[in-house]
Amino acid sequence: MQNTRKSNLTKQLRIEKIGFTIFTIFAIATVLPIIAVVIYIIYLGSPAISWEFISAMPSDGMRAGGIWPAIIGTFYLTIGTAIFSVPLGIAAAIYLSEYAAANRLTQIIRMAIINLAGIPSVVYGLFGLGLFVILLNFGTSILAASLTLSIMTLPVIISTTEEALRAVPQSFRVVSVSLGATKWQTIWRVVLPQAIPGILTGVVLGLERAAGETAPILFTGAAFFLPRLPNSPFDATMALPYHLFVISTQVPGMPIQIQYGTVMVLLAFVLIMNIIVTVIRSRARAKRQW
Amino acid sequence: MNKIIVENLSITYSDGVESLFDITLQIPANNITALIGPSGGGKSTFLRALNRLNDLADVAKVTGKILIDGVDILDPELDVIALRRKVGIVFSRPLPLPLTIFQNVSYGLELMGEKRKNVLNDAVERALRLSELWDELKDRLNDPAYSISGGQQQRLCLARTLSLQPEIIMLDEPTSALDPVSTAKIETSLLELKKDFTVIIAPHNTQQAGRIADYVAFFLQGKLIEFSSAEEIFTRPKDIKTQDYISGKFG
Numbered sequence: 151m152q153n154t155r156k157s158n159l160t161k162q163l164r165i166e167k168i169g170f171t172i173f174t175i176f177a178i179a180t181v182l183p184i185i186a187v188v189i190y191i192i193y194l195g196s197p198a199i200s201w202e203f204i205s206a207m208p209s210d211g212m213r214a215g216g217i218w219p220a221i222i223g224t225f226y227l228t229i230g231t232a233i234f235s236v237p238l239g240i241a242a243a244i245y246l247s248e249y250a251a252a253n254r255l256t257q258i259i260r261m262a263i264i265n266l267a268g269i270p271s272v273v274y275g276l277f278g279l280g281l282f283v284i285l286l287n288f289g290t291s292i293l294a295a296s297l298t299l300s301i302m303t304l305p306v307i308i309s310t311t312e313e314a315l316r317a318v319p320q321s322f323r324v325v326s327v328s329l330g331a332t333k334w335q336t337i338w339r340v341v342l343p344q345a346i347p348g349i350l351t352g353v354v355l356g357l358e359r360a361a362g363e364t365a366p367i368l369f370t371g372a373a374f375f376l377p378r379l380p381n382s383p384f385d386a387t388m389a390l391p392y393h394l395f396v397i398s399t400q401v402p403g404m405p406i407q408i409q410y411g412t413v414m415v416l417l418a419f420v421l422i423m424n425i426i427v428t429v430i431r432s433r434a435r436a437k438r439q440w
Numbered sequence: 441m442n443k444i445i446v447e448n449l450s451i452t453y454s455d456g457v458e459s460l461f462d463i464t465l466q467i468p469a470n471n472i473t474a475l476i477g478p479s480g481g482g483k484s485t486f487l488r489a490l491n492r493l494n495d496l497a498d499v500a501k502v503t504g505k506i507l508i509d510g511v512d513i514l515d516p517e518l519d520v521i522a523l524r525r526k527v528g529i530v531f532s533r534p535l536p537l538p539l540t541i542f543q544n545v546s547y548g549l550e551l552m553g554e555k556r557k558n559v560l561n562d563a564v565e566r567a568l569r570l571s572e573l574w575d576e577l578k579d580r581l582n583d584p585a586y587s588i589s590g591g592q593q594q595r596l597c598l599a600r601t602l603s604l605q606p607e608i609i610m611l612d613e614p615t616s617a618l619d620p621v622s623t624a625k626i627e628t629s630l631l632e633l634k635k636d637f638t639v640i641i642a643p644h645n646t647q648q649a650g651r652i653a654d655y656v657a658f659f660l661q662g663k664l665i666e667f668s669s670a671e672e673i674f675t676r677p678k679d680i681k682t683q684d685y686i687s688g689k690f691g
Contacts, residue, residue, distance in 0.1 A: 321531070321533075321535050322535070322537060322538065323496070324493065324496060324531075325531070325535050325537060325597075326537065326547075327493065327496060327524070328491065328493055328524055328528070328529050329524070329525075329528075329547055329548040329551065329600065329601070329604065330521045330522075330524045330525040330548055330551055330552070330604065331521075331547075331548075331551050332521065332551075335551055339547075339551075340537055340538070343538075344538055
């Protein structure tokens with residue numbers, strides 16, 4: 151009896167050890183490709199990085215000079231996307247999480263949002279071309295491209311915000327209402343402040359995707375070659391992802407370090423967004439007490 | 441004088457759980473009325489009916505009448521916000537809002553649009569004194585509410601309710617998560633508070649009802665079995681089920 155128990159125990163410990171090792175290997179395996187990609191890009195791209203590359207206009211058919219207008223363009227498009235999608239997305243999530251009754255209409259809205267998230271980005275591009283560029287006559291412009299990217303970004307922002315709102319304990323809402331709060335007072339004073347870290351995660355995930363997309367801006371706002379800065383929301387613009395597509399496929403004799411240098415800048419752009427949000431989020435989380 | 445008159449109140453949840461059946465009773469002002477009975481018997485539902493907190497729950501059907509100071513509070517046109525300020529509630533677990541100690545107590549007043557700092561300061565001090573927290577917490581009012589002990593948190597919740605100067609204070613098993621010392625402090629407060637307020641408590645055990653209640657209502661499976669003075673209930677219960685319950689035969 152003693153012996154069997156002992157051998158069972160060793161066996162269980164061995165299984166535990168094997169399981170732990172397998173999970174560790176898988177966890178490391180998911181990180182490896184990212185590290186490999188980053189190293190590869192830095193290796194090939196860093197020779198291109200210089201102050202001129204970041205701050206100058208492209209020249210010699212984009213084979214030389216800098217990518218400043220593309221950086222600024224992506225910056226404008228990201229800001230534009232944020233202006234439309236963040237308030238709209240958060241408002242929609244508040245409606246779905248706090249106000250919507252559990253009925254057929256809500257079900258349909260939810261389903262629409264889920265399906266919206268699954269639509270290929272090039273379809274958004276064509277939709278934006280039809281609606282914003284042609285029908286609303288915004289032309290190929292930062293405005294049309296931002297609106298197109300906003301629609302693409304909305305499902306991500308809505309679903310993560312909704313989840314963040316739902317994670318706030320129901321008891322806070324009951325307590326607040328019991329003290330004479332209206333629904334909106336409860337949301338504004340108690341629920342939203344607690345949900346901010348989660349909402350920020352959704353916002354940044356959505357905006358990062360918007361910053362890196364090519365297809366939605368292809369027909370709606372991206373310029374092939376525009377060696378000046380856009381001067382109004384109705385102006386077309388260069389943008390990092392589309393510029394990358396152009397110099398990788400459309401321009402013969404393109405030095406490889408310029409391609410990878412552009413990728414590096416795009417990655418840095420997204421990374422900086424991530425760092426800013428992580429800092430804000432950890433500050434907000436530190437204040438959270440439950 | 442009867443503060444609350446309940447007539448033939450029945451409440452059905454849409455899933456059929458913890459409903460009330462045909463409750464009729466009168467709750468007198470400036471007394472402590474205890475609702476006793478096994479859990480799941482409808483005490484929480486009854487309390488939450490009195491300030492319409494059940495509106496937030498999945499209640500399918502409410503029939504009957506609840507009159508508070510002669511006003512039918514089940515009237516769909518009723519100003520529920522005013523009702524909830526008048527009928528405060530303390531829940532079974534300490535549930536401070538994720539704010540500072542001060543903000544928890546001033547919350548209800550700020551909802552009403554009160555911004556004057558001196559008014560808020562005075563109200564917070566008065567409420568914290570009433571719940572006997574002022575001396576313990578006066579130097580740390582800007583600390584997060586979750587930094588104080590569970591017993592203090594529950595008294596903070598009482599103070600938060602008192603800050604609105606309600607007329608009726610309901611407590612739903614307020615000491616079920618507290619140690620005996622904190623429990624005693626709450627009970628002492630309640631005996632003091634009944635001079636100015638009508639107190640309704642679902643005590644966390646029968647002994648607590650015995651210590652503080654003036655009137656006792658015995659709820660069993662959604663029905664009101666017996667309602668009378670604490671003395672009557674504990675010495676001469678009329679119903680055999682009441683007797684069995686308070687003598688500990690079931691619970």
